[in-house]
Amino acid sequence: MNIPELANNCMKHYLHVYRKLVSMNISSLLAYRSAFISNLISSTAWALFIFISIFLLTNKTPVLFGWRREEIILLSAIYSIYYGIFQCIFAKNFGEMAILIDNGEIESFFLKPIDAQFFTSLSKLGITAFIRVPIGIGFMYFFGKQLGISMSFFDGALFIIALCFSLAFLYALWMNVLLCLIWNPRLSNLVEVLFTVSGMSRYPGDMYRMTSEVLMYVLIPLTFTTVVPARILFHTAVWQEYVILIGATMVLYIVARKFWLFAIKHYTSASN
Amino acid sequence: MRYVQIFFLYFQEAFAERGRSFVWFLITLLNPLLYFTFWYAATGGGEQTIFGSSMQSISSYYFLLIVAGSMLQSHAEENIGYWHIYHGRLTNYLLRPISYYGINFLSEIPWRIIQGFFGIVVFFLMNFFFPHFIVLTSDIWTMILAFCIFFLAYTLSYAVKVVIGVSAFWLTDYHGLVEIVDMFRLIAGGFVVPLYLFPDWIFKIVSFTPFPYSMYFPILAWQGKLSYGELFQCIGIQLLWIVGFFAIFKILWKKGSREYTGVSQ
């Protein structure tokens, strides 16, 4: 078998496994109706909270640090879309991984003939969290109309590519932080801090620059996860920002992968 | 005396988990700092006022929010609802000759003290590096009353969370309820913006809930923004809410402990 065939078979194998995982997650969710409704309510509540808080903050101010109020709300809408996908696909796994590392029970993932990072990152879905996506799209459409935004097919494609990189950036950031738990398993609540850190991307870098240039530069890749897609919508995209987002994502992802391989070597599971 | 001993034992446990405490504290630190950054940028670096309030007043509010957020927010519902009722550990407490309400209260306080310590350290650091950003009352009687309000604020937060926690006797998954209450608490407690920046009609509505009294008014008390009359009024309302929620707890506890089967759900 040559390399393309091997790659093709490998991809088919992983797709089959993922398809099975998705179906099991859906079955698991629907096994308890009350849990399903409860999760849906909480996901909707937090999805709306983002917008309520931004409305409260921008209540009486039409322009803030060079951004119009509607543009800032649009940033939150974009954040809601890719963060909703992140919550749906990855976030639950990170939460579980933290607990499994703390309890020394993550080893069952290491003994399957499938990439352990793939398995740990994708085995569980937070399906109800996907509600953030249509909520985000709704707000994006509404405020986009208010700003008179129109999108061509090419803009749409660039926007989706940018969102994909935003998603990958967030994944890599979380993975790098989570792997530190291998050496400090008791700090499993570090995952909760990441929710707050991720939320910092809802605001443009210009806001952070007013406080500190250093802060802005540190947070630039994070803020670009919403700013770059937003600028595509506003037709003010700057190719350098796009490149920075892609570059930062790739670097962070490669670091995450290498860190994963290094970290699992040092994993010492709890005794029985 | 035994409650003192128990408190010290719980303190040891919490102290052993100081790393985790610090991580929880980071969450209560980052959010107010984020909002402070927002307002600082929105006012062009503190040059302008915000609807009549100075940047100094707003920044004091958020820096005190760091302390309040770490000290005044109870998380009793997680222990009670999830670990005790859902996972069946309530059995240990039912078989002991000690108040369940009291023992949970004692177990939480060390965590609040440790996280509050981090908050106070940060607050003093802020005061040292940015003294022009912080405004606190200098009146000794106001400080004494503010201490009382702080303690009652935590007790009120605990009373509310205990009631949410015991709802797990009936709800197999009560997290939806917890999240809704949390969301409302963050908004109505002034965690996002100070309530005096709300439209009047919204402020009137949230004043009828317990949440402003567990965060917003304690902060205002320390800022010296409440008169003596308002301070006493705040204390009175806090006491009323505490008694009210305690009464609700008693009713729910009596009914719920009969439903309890002692096995995890």
Added chain:
Amino acid sequence: MVITVDTLSKHYKTYKKEPGFMGSLKSLVFRKYETVKAVDKISFSIEEGELIGFIGPNGAGKTTTLKCLSGLLYPTSGKVEVLGFTPFDRKPQYLKQIALVMGQKNQLWWDLPAEETFLLNKEIYEIPDEQYKNTVGQLVELLDVKEKLGVQVRKLSLGERMKMELIAALIHTPKVLFLDEPTIGLDVVMQKQLRDFVKNYNELQRSTILLTSHYMEDVRQLAKRVIVIDHGTILYDGKLDNLVKKFASHKLLSVVLDEMVPKEKLEEVGVVVSYEYPKVVIKVKRKDSNDAASLLLKKFPVDDLNIEEPDIEDVIRDVFSTKNG
């Protein structure tokens, strides 16, 4: 050789804290670290089809050894080879040939029937449909769980869950099976069922099985060869029968008396372990057993006499308690 272990060591660094509140404060600044040698230079090898009992007290290093062999833990030093692979590389070809089942930990999805997890493993291990059907059919029949396949895992009893765990672990017909206390917490009936299953499976599939257990009955029923480990080092590696001969310093004379004899008189022969007329059990030194038996027959009215080896549990207990001082 299927498994070769050569001077394997696994060390951990831990620190001690003094009790009390002051101890907690002190540990903030002063910490005394020590190295725990969970496994220390152990060596052994296992042939294909062997069923080995791996026994030792809590904290002996059994689970750590299994985890090193399965590839979960990276050894501090030494060499490990299983099926020609270095376990820690965790190559997919290696992982498809082994299975690790841990008594108290599970891989089954809690809110779904066990069958769903079987299907997931089918995809992961790339098992063809026909083979999957046959294997699962066989295992389900051996373990008698056909009625429970469609039941949510959370609603199964502990024994049923353990059976499902075994099926999930054996779907890919591994060549090497590591069983870490598989019967822990199960009732005696379930323990026997599981033991019978493991024995049959070993005979049918010729798979190599390494089993750790606290229950001597597991080892007695299943393993012809045992490895005894304590404080990270191997005390004994060989046949179970020879273990008794090597470590038991005494034998038991089981006597049935014709007439009543006072206990004190019988103590001239050895230590009277039990005295319930007409049955008496006397403990004597191993090298003196024949002489003691002759003396009993000569001096006392004996109806029946048997020279027996001590119970293996007592032998192991003595070994470990001697080691611990």
